[in-house]
Amino acid sequence: MKPLWIIKIGGNVIDNPEALDSFLKDFSALDGAKVLIHGGGKIATQIAKGLGVETQMVNGRRITDAEMLKIVTMVYGGLVNKNVVAKLQANGTNAIGMTGADGNVIKAIKRPVKEVDFGFVGDLTETSINDTTLSQILEAGLIPVFAALTHDGNGQILNTNADTIASALAVGLSSRYETKLIYCFEKNGVLTDINNDDSVIAKINPAYFEELTQQGIIADGMLPKLQNAFAAISNGVKEVYIGNAGKLSDINQGKDFGTCLSL
Amino acid sequence: MKPLWIIKIGGNVIDNPEALDSFLKDFSALDGAKVLIHGGGKIATQIAKGLGVETQMVNGRRITDAEMLKIVTMVYGGLVNKNVVAKLQANGTNAIGMTGADGNVIKAIKRPVKEVDFGFVGDLTETSINDTTLSQILEAGLIPVFAALTHDGNGQILNTNADTIASALAVGLSSRYETKLIYCFEKNGVLTDINNDDSVIAKINPAYFEELTQQGIIADGMLPKLQNAFAAISNGVKEVYIGNAGKLSDINQGKDFGTCLSL
Numbered sequence: 438m439k440p441l442w443i444i445k446i447g448g449n450v451i452d453n454p455e456a457l458d459s460f461l462k463d464f465s466a467l468d469g470a471k472v473l474i475h476g477g478g479k480i481a482t483q484i485a486k487g488l489g490v491e492t493q494m495v496n497g498r499r500i501t502d503a504e505m506l507k508i509v510t511m512v513y514g515g516l517v518n519k520n521v522v523a524k525l526q527a528n529g530t531n532a533i534g535m536t537g538a539d540g541n542v543i544k545a546i547k548r549p550v551k552e553v554d555f556g557f558v559g560d561l562t563e564t565s566i567n568d569t570t571l572s573q574i575l576e577a578g579l580i581p582v583f584a585a586l587t588h589d590g591n592g593q594i595l596n597t598n599a600d601t602i603a604s605a606l607a608v609g610l611s612s613r614y615e616t617k618l619i620y621c622f623e624k625n626g627v628l629t630d631i632n633n634d635d636s637v638i639a640k641i642n643p644a645y646f647e648e649l650t651q652q653g654i655i656a657d658g659m660l661p662k663l664q665n666a667f668a669a670i671s672n673g674v675k676e677v678y679i680g681n682a683g684k685l686s687d688i689n690q691g692k693d694f695g696t697c698l699s700l
Numbered sequence: 701m702k703p704l705w706i707i708k709i710g711g712n713v714i715d716n717p718e719a720l721d722s723f724l725k726d727f728s729a730l731d732g733a734k735v736l737i738h739g740g741g742k743i744a745t746q747i748a749k750g751l752g753v754e755t756q757m758v759n760g761r762r763i764t765d766a767e768m769l770k771i772v773t774m775v776y777g778g779l780v781n782k783n784v785v786a787k788l789q790a791n792g793t794n795a796i797g798m799t800g801a802d803g804n805v806i807k808a809i810k811r812p813v814k815e816v817d818f819g820f821v822g823d824l825t826e827t828s829i830n831d832t833t834l835s836q837i838l839e840a841g842l843i844p845v846f847a848a849l850t851h852d853g854n855g856q857i858l859n860t861n862a863d864t865i866a867s868a869l870a871v872g873l874s875s876r877y878e879t880k881l882i883y884c885f886e887k888n889g890v891l892t893d894i895n896n897d898d899s900v901i902a903k904i905n906p907a908y909f910e911e912l913t914q915q916g917i918i919a920d921g922m923l924p925k926l927q928n929a930f931a932a933i934s935n936g937v938k939e940v941y942i943g944n945a946g947k948l949s950d951i952n953q954g955k956d957f958g959t960c961l962s963l
Contacts, residue, residue, distance in 0.1 A: 484751070484774075487750070487751045487752070488747070488750045488751060489750070507779055510778050510779050510782050510783070511747075511774035511775060511778040511779045512774060512778065513778070514777070514778040514779075514781070514782045514797075515773050515774040515775065515776070515777040515778020515779065515781070515782075516770055516773050516774045516777075516778065518777070518778070519773050519777045519778075519799055519801055519802075519849065519857055520773070520857060522799075522801045522802055522851075523801040523851045523855050523856060523857050524855045526801055526804050526851060526853060526855070527853065527854050527855035531803060531804055531833075532801075532802070532803075533798070533802045533803045534777075534797075534798075534799070534801070534802050535796070535797075536782055536785075536797070538782055538785045538786040538789055538795075538797070539782075539785055539795070539796045539797050540794060540795075540796045540842055541789050541794055570794075570840070570842070573840040574840070577833070577836040577837070577840070579803055579833070586782065588785075588786045588789060590789060590790065591790050592786050592787045592789070592790035593786060594782055594783065594786050
């Protein structure tokens with residue numbers, strides 16, 4: 438099977454024009470088929486403020502009411518996505534901006550209301566990814582760039598977590614491609630000492646993951662991140678990398694990039 | 701050659717949710733390959749006002765400074781485009797939202813500053829349309845839905861007139877498809893009496909066009925519209941229709957739709 442990189446960048450890269458330009462250059466230099474998923478950064482919150490729409494967060498997640506949905510659709514799907522695509526084109530990468538609605542490639546279910554009503558937020562299922570259309574787009578030599586939006590198939594756009602989309606794409610495309618998932622964030626990788634950015638753990642397999650968890654070295658926010666990564670691996674993803682967006686060029690140079698999780 | 705419908709809807713349809721839903725249903729029912737191009741409607745002006753960005757128009761054209769470009773990129777490329785795509789998906793049409801930057805399908809040149817500085821506005825050339833990538837997308841069974849945005853190939857998004865994009869797509873794809881261009885607007889077609897919406901001229905060929913122009917029946921805003929239409933026809937487009945967005949279903953039923961221009 439052909440390799441396919443699936444790379445997610447967070448808001449910290451989107452919010453910093455220089456970091457974004459540098460990342461997009463490195464992304465363009467990466468050989469082979471690839472997919473980019475981007476978050477929205479602080480721009481959505483700024484635009485919401487400008488328009489007098491209140492941003493509500495619960496446990497670090499955005500509540501997406503009808504007005505906020507308009508804003509994230511504008512900002513993620515329009516402003517951020519099209520500028521990333523235009524910049525990639527300038528770097529010689531034949532990018533095509535997408536949401537899950539485009540080509541019906543990611544169909545989600547509106548999150549059921551339990552303790553919290555998250556509003557127009559989409560959850561993914563095992564059948565969310567349309568690998569047929571996605572592989573047609575990839576085989577045409579196009580590089581999909583996803584805003585973190587999906588649809589429900591009944592005309593409703595839904596706001597969907599970018600990490601979740603990246604993971605679902607990597608799993609959903611693993612029957613056609615050797616998928617490698619990269620989560621870019623602000624640190625150099627999974628660290629043994631959270632205060633020392635050089636203390637990167639190069640490789641983690643499931644047994645070592647258990648050991649690190651029992652020792653308390655992996656805890657807090659990193660624990661669910663790695664649990665999700667190993668879930669993706671047990672569902673067909675070859676490798677998951679967690680590393681610094683600014684160091685993506687290390688992969689091209691054959692160096693270690695961040696922390697590599699695999700079986 | 702296979703037929704290809706290229707249909708442009710204006711802001712008046714976008715601004716009216718019921719008219720839009722009805723149009724998208726009719727568009728979905730139209731057999732065969734097709735492309736939709738949409739304007740932005742009044743939403744961009746409303747959002748601009750909400751954000752304190754002044755809308756400047758010269759001769760009915762929007763001046764697109766850096767702040768206004770952000771707004772049209774958000775509204776046309778995000779809010780309007782993604783909602784149209786999601787609604788088409790609900791109607792069983794496998795729509796894919798695009799701008800000229802996506803897949804590098806429409807490359808424009810920033811309009812040179814003469815008497816007026818239109819700002820980030822893109823003009824099209826004979827080589828603007830990338831028919832190779834567009835036909836790959838069409839052959840995959842996807843229905844491109846264009847926001848009226850292009851790019852310059854150097855990372856800059858440009859605001860571009862939707863009528864011009866529609867015409868350029870029809871001409872640029874005419875070597876691969878039998879292209880038929882439809883301009884939907886608020887009237888039933890080209891009228892002999894501007895006050896009588898039933899006075900539609902069913903067919904106009906170049907000789908009749910000259911006659912109607914000399915008689916003063918075609919004048920004002922309709923004159924350049926029809927000149928552009930005949931220019932498209934002399935550059936390979938089979939037929940150009942000008943008619944009412946609310947009556948698109950007439951085409952499916954084999955009835956006359958608006959005014960048909962052809963050789």
